[in-house]
Amino acid sequence: MHAVPNTSAAQTDVSAFITDLDGGQFDRMLSVALGQVAAGVVDNNKAGEVAVKFTIERIPGTHQVNVKHSLKFSKPTLDGKAGEEATRKTVMHVGKNGVMSLVPQSQLSIPGVPSKV
Structure with a gap:
């Protein structure tokens, strides 16, 4: 049985x-991959693929995680397919309800400025 995520919690x-x-x-590479695959699909009338994978591991003794992010794409060509694969890591802070951000949530709020949450 699968647990239903709590959609009322901060995300x-x-x-x-x-x-x-x-x-x-990563954002730039994903944008390029999507564009190249879409162009190859239209030009060659064959399916292409873009795959994104995240592996998240805790950094011991902290409220931080290493997010390993992989991007793999395959674009159709006239005679087959071409593609690339890249994997890198980024450290993220984990706050209340598992919210991941580049900086700790406590640093995201500015004293005297109301929060959007």
């Missing part, structure tokens, strides 16, 4: 998470 901001990985390089 990781996925846009910020993707942009923060590898200092923005």
Whole structure:
């Protein structure tokens, strides 16, 4: 039986998470991969694939994790396919309800400024 996630709890901001990985390089690589695969699909009338994988491991003694992020893509070509694969790591802080961010949540709020949450 699968547990249903608590959707009322604070969540990781996925846009910020993707942009923060590898200092923005993962975001750029994903954008390029999606574009190359889409162009290959249209030009060659064959399916392509973009795969993203995250492996998350705790850094002992901290509220931080290493997020290993892998991007693999395969674009169709006239005579077959071409692709690339890249794997890198980014350290993220884990806050309340498992929210991951580049900086600790306590540093995300500015004294005297109301929170959006």
